[in-house]
Amino acid sequence: MDIGQEIKLRRQELRLTQQTLADMSGVSVRMIKAIEGSYANPSMRTVKKLLVPLGLRIEIVGNN
Numbered sequence: 768m769d770i771g772q773e774i775k776l777r778r779q780e781l782r783l784t785q786q787t788l789a790d791m792s793g794v795s796v797r798m799i800k801a802i803e804g805s806y807a808n809p810s811m812r813t814v815k816k817l818l819v820p821l822g823l824r825i826e827i828v829g830n831n
Contacts, residue, residue: 775803777821791820
């Protein structure tokens with residue numbers, strides 16, 4: 768599952784609209800739609816803005 772799918776799933780679990788998430792994060796609805804639809808490759812800064820109100824965090828997995 769990619770980051771856009773994770774964001775969409777969590778947003779839906781929290782019963783948030785894309786507009787509400789946009790208001791909470793400062794990321795435009797247009798960008799949220801593009802990320803959730805896998806049409807955009809967001810910067811880490813944008814991803815962080817979205818993850819905070821969703822209560823999610825980034826886990827980096829190494830190839831050890």
